[in-house]
Amino acid sequence: MAPFIRGSLRRPWIGGTAGIVLLIGMWWLLTSRMHGNSSFPTPLAVVRSVFEDGWTFYMRNISSTLGRAAAGYLWGNLIALTLATIVLALPHLEEIVAQIGVVTNCLPITAVGPLIMVIFGGRTSAIVLSAMLVFFTTLIGSLVGLKSAPQGTLDLITAYGGSRWTQIRKVRLISAIPSVMAALQVAVPGSILGAIVGEYLGGIDGGIGVALNAAQRQIQPDRVWALSIITGLLSLLGYGLIGLLGRIITPWAKEATR
Amino acid sequence: MSGNDSPRAIAGFIAHRIGLTLLALLIAGVLWTVILEAFHVNPLIGKRPWDVYAFLFSDANAADNRHVLASNLAITVRDAGIGYIAGLATAFLLALAFCFSPVLENIVMPTAMVLRSIPLVVMTPLITLIMGIGQASVTTLVIIVVFLPALANILYGLRDVSEGHRDVVTAFGGNPWALLTKVSIPGAVPSLLASARVSVPSAVVGAMIAEWLSTGTGLGGSISKAVAAFSYTQMWASAVTVALVTMVFYAIVSILDDLVTRRFQ
């Protein structure tokens, strides 16, 4: 029996489920013993609060947060991919562009957020923070991707009289896609984090960050937990969806690494 | 690039990196000014680089300003530093443990992935609810921020390097301890350093978010107080200082990382 259990735990799906179940079990055990500790609700209380707050409450807040996250995701990726394209044309700029990425990555969002909020308002702040967190990931991912074309293939193009432009068109752009897709995937949770931090800072009338802030002030831990977990699941969903998209458009990416 | 390890080559490499960083900072400073001018931002709110310089170095109470900023910075660096080191150490040890027990890995990793995708701001109230307001919750938060990506990264590095080497040690009758000391730990060094590099900014961001939402101390706390008090120059100065300090630490770790990586190749 024991080897059988060990064997099945080796399978990622079963092992993973066991891990999550274990986590929820521990949570339940821990919270059911602490009667009266209102700040640490049981899983049941959290689920109950989701139903009490209802569909409209969540839809309203989630959709406005996702809207800002999407705008930030778009802008951040657009700027990152534009810079990567410039590097593609002018390879000498690569190091300095990467270093500018590092500078933006070192800007603390909690310091930049308030500044943008007082200058441009809350909505812009949420979008800019979201874009900032996306920008670095995608920039580095694309720069790595553009360098990922094997030298042999590039030589081949040159040997048949192809120009640098032919190399870019036939090889480098396409071989960059897996790396870019991986970056776009990692950027999803980043964009949501940026939007929520922006909302948390204030100057906005709705969104997960706002609801979370309010729930904390009104001491509604059930709702704080519910919002947190749902946000985590949303991030994970976005992450998974982009990952799936990546696998669909680059079916060769996995094969090539063998 | 050519694997040249002479002191001169290393010095040249470091000088190159520092020059690059300074150039990037210059560009960032220019962008900062240009954006404020382009959007006609009110100079009372949108401070220019020279305003920040005056605040810190040439104003009448510049010394006081520096003192306040430095004491807040010290708290933030401590908050970020403790969690940074603890987070990296935990990730390293757990990744090594996973090498010996794939079952443990299968149980823990998916949960870690779920936790990783919960945004930081969202996690802060949860951690504060559980641990209360104080150093413990700040440190826990920074550990989580550093630990989760580092774990995945180090684990990947361990896998990548050691397959063949592991077989060699096992074939010569090496026990698990030999495997650990001869293959796994040296093999994980490059990915540990890579994680150490990317974790610098996340540790600072984690510490500042925790300070802002939980303890109210450090630069994270002082910035939100400055917002409320309309002390815009202090905000700008704090933001610039923390960004510069983060960059310095990032540069140190990344130069270290590159030097070690060059040796390994």
Place this chain on the structure above:
Amino acid sequence: MTSAPHPHGPGSGSGIVLHSLGKRFRIGPAKTVTALDDVNLSTPQGAFVSLIGPSGCGKSTVLRILAGLETPTAGDVTVNGTPVEPGHQASGMGIAFQDPSLLPWRSVRRNIALPLEIQKSKDNGIVDELIDLVGLRDFANARPGQLSGGMRQRASIARALTVRPRFLLLDEPFGALDDMTRQRLNFELQRIWMQRSATTLMVTHGISEAVLLSDYVAVMSPRPGHVVEVVHIDLPRPRTAETMRTPAFHEFIDRLSALLFSPDAQGDDHAGSDGR
């Protein structure tokens, strides 16, 4: 270096001509390494020439210069009467590397068609013909990731032939394959080459592979590389597994081994590890 933008035509009667070829690489601010020094070689048009020598002797550099991928620092190169320099490859050149370098996102067919796309030439059915020739008809629409190592290498050879080359460059084309697959592909390569004879230069580590396929084997010395001796292999074609068991074949192998391992051309362990 001469620079003639137009081919002089194949009238000169010579295949590959290397004249006092030299190549130095910069490896530091004030340091250079001499990879090739006074390399001379002259072979008839349509001949199959192999270049063998110890690792690091510059064999691949010679090939890359012939492919127009590197600029020599001294001397000049003509192929089938046309001078070669970067940006001016010999007309009708096909090339295959040790790494098949297939684009992982393209099917076998589209990989084989790549040189035609680059040179904006018409297909005229040659791609299908080549797919048949290398025995990949059933895999024409598969991606490289779905093929075995030997099949990928065959696709790479087919790709080298799509431009109907009058000049073929092979850089250790089967170097990464196991011995049995390599042997089989060598016979296939001979069959294909005999059908469409092109001036060919192959770089290889394998002595027996060189003898099996070549009209001439040029032996190179360690760095700085130069050609020590050119051995004419006058075994009748097609050469078969039988040929490989004849005393004549073994005499060639012994002679080449002696040249490779003689005191003034001592190679490292790599050169002696295969082909015996």
